[in-house]
Amino acid sequence: MNAEIISIGSEHLLGEILNTDAPYLCQRLTALGIEVEREITIGDDEKDIASSLEEALRRVKMVITIGGLGPTPDDITKKVIAKAAEEQLVLNEEILSEIEGKFKEERKSMPSDNIKQAFLPKDSHPLKNRIGIAPGFILETRNRIIVALPGPYNELVPMFEEKVIPYLEERFKVREVIKSLILRTTGLSESKVAEKLKDIMKKSKNPQISLLAHENIVDIRLTAKAGNEKIGEKLNEGMGKKITKRLGNYIFGTGKQALEEVIGYFLYMRKKTIAVAESCTGGLISHRLTNVSGSSDYFLGSVVAYSNRMKRDRLGVKKTTLEKYGAVSEKVAGEMAKGVKRVARSDFGLGITGIAGPTGATKDKPIGLVYIALAHKDKVEIREFKFRGERGVIKAKAANAALDMVRRHLLK
Amino acid sequence: MNAEIISIGSEHLLGEILNTDAPYLCQRLTALGIEVEREITIGDDEKDIASSLEEALRRVKMVITIGGLGPTPDDITKKVIAKAAEEQLVLNEEILSEIEGKFKEERKSMPSDNIKQAFLPKDSHPLKNRIGIAPGFILETRNRIIVALPGPYNELVPMFEEKVIPYLEERFKVREVIKSLILRTTGLSESKVAEKLKDIMKKSKNPQISLLAHENIVDIRLTAKAGNEKIGEKLNEGMGKKITKRLGNYIFGTGKQALEEVIGYFLYMRKKTIAVAESCTGGLISHRLTNVSGSSDYFLGSVVAYSNRMKRDRLGVKKTTLEKYGAVSEKVAGEMAKGVKRVARSDFGLGITGIAGPTGATKDKPIGLVYIALAHKDKVEIREFKFRGERGVIKAKAANAALDMVRRHLLK
Numbered sequence: 001m002n003a004e005i006i007s008i009g010s011e012h013l014l015g016e017i018l019n020t021d022a023p024y025l026c027q028r029l030t031a032l033g034i035e036v037e038r039e040i041t042i043g044d045d046e047k048d049i050a051s052s053l054e055e056a057l058r059r060v061k062m063v064i065t066i067g068g069l070g071p072t073p074d075d076i077t078k079k080v081i082a083k084a085a086e087e088q089l090v091l092n093e094e095i096l097s098e099i100e101g102k103f104k105e106e107r108k109s110m111p112s113d114n115i116k117q118a119f120l121p122k123d124s125h126p127l128k129n130r131i132g133i134a135p136g137f138i139l140e141t142r143n144r145i146i147v148a149l150p151g152p153y154n155e156l157v158p159m160f161e162e163k164v165i166p167y168l169e170e171r172f173k174v175r176e177v178i179k180s181l182i183l184r185t186t187g188l189s190e191s192k193v194a195e196k197l198k199d200i201m202k203k204s205k206n207p208q209i210s211l212l213a214h215e216n217i218v219d220i221r222l223t224a225k226a227g228n229e230k231i232g233e234k235l236n237e238g239m240g241k242k243i244t245k246r247l248g249n250y251i252f253g254t255g256k257q258a259l260e261e262v263i264g265y266f267l268y269m270r271k272k273t274i275a276v277a278e279s280c281t282g283g284l285i286s287h288r289l290t291n292v293s294g295s296s297d298y299f300l301g302s303v304v305a306y307s308n309r310m311k312r313d314r315l316g317v318k319k320t321t322l323e324k325y326g327a328v329s330e331k332v333a334g335e336m337a338k339g340v341k342r343v344a345r346s347d348f349g350l351g352i353t354g355i356a357g358p359t360g361a362t363k364d365k366p367i368g369l370v371y372i373a374l375a376h377k378d379k380v381e382i383r384e385f386k387f388r389g390e391r392g393v394i395k396a397k398a399a400n401a402a403l404d405m406v407r408r409h410l411l412k
Numbered sequence: 413m414n415a416e417i418i419s420i421g422s423e424h425l426l427g428e429i430l431n432t433d434a435p436y437l438c439q440r441l442t443a444l445g446i447e448v449e450r451e452i453t454i455g456d457d458e459k460d461i462a463s464s465l466e467e468a469l470r471r472v473k474m475v476i477t478i479g480g481l482g483p484t485p486d487d488i489t490k491k492v493i494a495k496a497a498e499e500q501l502v503l504n505e506e507i508l509s510e511i512e513g514k515f516k517e518e519r520k521s522m523p524s525d526n527i528k529q530a531f532l533p534k535d536s537h538p539l540k541n542r543i544g545i546a547p548g549f550i551l552e553t554r555n556r557i558i559v560a561l562p563g564p565y566n567e568l569v570p571m572f573e574e575k576v577i578p579y580l581e582e583r584f585k586v587r588e589v590i591k592s593l594i595l596r597t598t599g600l601s602e603s604k605v606a607e608k609l610k611d612i613m614k615k616s617k618n619p620q621i622s623l624l625a626h627e628n629i630v631d632i633r634l635t636a637k638a639g640n641e642k643i644g645e646k647l648n649e650g651m652g653k654k655i656t657k658r659l660g661n662y663i664f665g666t667g668k669q670a671l672e673e674v675i676g677y678f679l680y681m682r683k684k685t686i687a688v689a690e691s692c693t694g695g696l697i698s699h700r701l702t703n704v705s706g707s708s709d710y711f712l713g714s715v716v717a718y719s720n721r722m723k724r725d726r727l728g729v730k731k732t733t734l735e736k737y738g739a740v741s742e743k744v745a746g747e748m749a750k751g752v753k754r755v756a757r758s759d760f761g762l763g764i765t766g767i768a769g770p771t772g773a774t775k776d777k778p779i780g781l782v783y784i785a786l787a788h789k790d791k792v793e794i795r796e797f798k799f800r801g802e803r804g805v806i807k808a809k810a811a812n813a814a815l816d817m818v819r820r821h822l823l824k
Contacts (some may be wrong), residue, residue: 001800012438013442013450013451014438014439014445015434015436015437015438015448017441018430018432018435023424023427023428023430023431024425027428029427034428035425036425037454038460038464039424039453040450040451040452040453041450041451041452042451055467059673099615100737129507139627191482191484191526194483194484195524210422210423211484212423212429223426250606276716282699282701282702282707283697283698283699283716284696284699284702286690286694286697286716287693287807289696290695290716290768291803292772292805293770294771295694296718296772299718299720300722301716301717301719301722302715303713303716304695304700304706304713304714304715305713306708307708307756308430309756314713314753314755316713344721345721356702357705359705359706360708376559384674386517386518386519388514388518390543393543395699
């Protein structure tokens, strides 16, 4: 079973609204084992709607239209669908009295334009609208299924969940399910991950494996087709183990997990605490750590020491170290980490100093040079990084590398 | 001039990503007087991409493809476009050395797969990627223009703004110009802004006025059509003055200006410095302040005091105050603001304490209760807020309110 989605409405093509209907339908259809092959957005133009519908009916078993079911003259979805199916639009008395009832409930009289909304293609299955006015419908024609849904997200979702899914499940006893598993990696570029998994990705047909790069994170998505959920999950788990063996600690989590959640979990389980001394990241590491609910259990606080005075007074970085090595140096990162660990009385101290740019670079110290130090007990581990990008990107990459350093330490 | 947009990538059809590229392009193309007639999303399937491209080239003058320019085998956009144009893919030496340079800059070796990204259709106009790796290109063929852009939003936008728009303007002298001016407000909901501007918005046809709500910010967008840029700008300026008179200090800037940039400008001009003591915002205020280039001139640093010990030891909040009033209180916010001002030796001290949730609420102190204090000279101004939403939303709203308090103080 495959499907196409046609979103109708000139407003979408002006780009002022984010279309959330289509992603929602894509997700739900995928979960039902129905593959969405194409998604089209067109304006309120009869010829365009008709040609898109015809093309889609030629290509796939199910076509879902979104929008164009309102009472105004530019709402022509029903007319076009009826024409394609060679059916008349006929008045549905039950729907009409329901629409009239809705106006009565708000003590308003129904404008005559709304009568139009009670006309549906002959032999179609009406879909009542629990939230708004416009009804949808399902029409089976030419060995195809056409589902017409209203545009507003809060009307479309309940209609699809409560009316369309039961109809589809009843009508086509679903045989195949699609399960997906996402493995999250950090520290490798998309092409590096692809290189490492080249043979596996090529060979594996079920689950299929694809990559998706976000800022600092590359997701490995496994998509298995199976007769039931359990078998699908097993297929993904088997492949997941194989990939995890290959990539090791580059994989930090699954699904939508964030690095700071993984760290938080480790710290919480081991009853350890952390404090942070930030310079170039300017508070971003603390912000990320405190995005996690319950982070107050293990995150004690941080000092964002932008000025050298703050580094000295609040963290105890030595004046001589600052003068001899400069604020962006291994030594200062180390003293920051040890300093914040001491002042916060935490188990871990994370120190970070660098040049986020665009100014502040010197001959020896380019933009993107970052030192990260992690103090634990009486040891301190320091690493040097060189990141590329604009100020915001360097901040984000540096914060991510620092959090990843903590995670890797906690894995030891 | 008309256009179609083709988004390429199977991940979109699984519905797990919101496509923000297409709405952005729709907006920008509309502003340039280019009508977007259709927007299509398809998977990484060669036949589907080829047929969509062929159909689009038959219908419109310009086709923009998004995505599929990466180094992995499922990135096939270039191959399909080259085939449609009956051109070869040829190695662009300049692009290759640029890609190599990017890897060198991060002290990494370039995986061999990335060489593929330096191949572009013969006679195409290359579009360098300032942020990421994948270059785009413009190809004129069969009396049509094909523009191929990378998928990541932060790569696509600068490429389109800096490379594609100048190319189009140069190539097709535009007759009517569309100028827009955005006035940014904070502190009012979208419906409140609409209420205050109802009559103005209804009456004004040129410029047209529309609202767009972001997190904490409502933009008022003026769009003027005119024979040349100057007239368009004048129309917008006239209306802008009228609206500013009505909304006063709720308007904090124009265009894409952020609140922290406005504050930074004021502080820099007056040679004043600021330091921050954060509790419930967890570093977010500092992160926002340091997103601005040159913020080290006026931002001295901050203390994120999650634990009470940090509040006492690092900020000098009195033990008795904490015990008597609790960590989330007017008094503690005030002592935090004064404390950080003292320890950082800054002109302004900003203190913030509250309950971000989902835990930590008591009978008297609900989730979303936040106190913000601003210390300046020997005065301290304290305000109480109650925000609604999830943890992340409350952090964001609280940080915004704190920054806005600083801005309003600086306006006095």
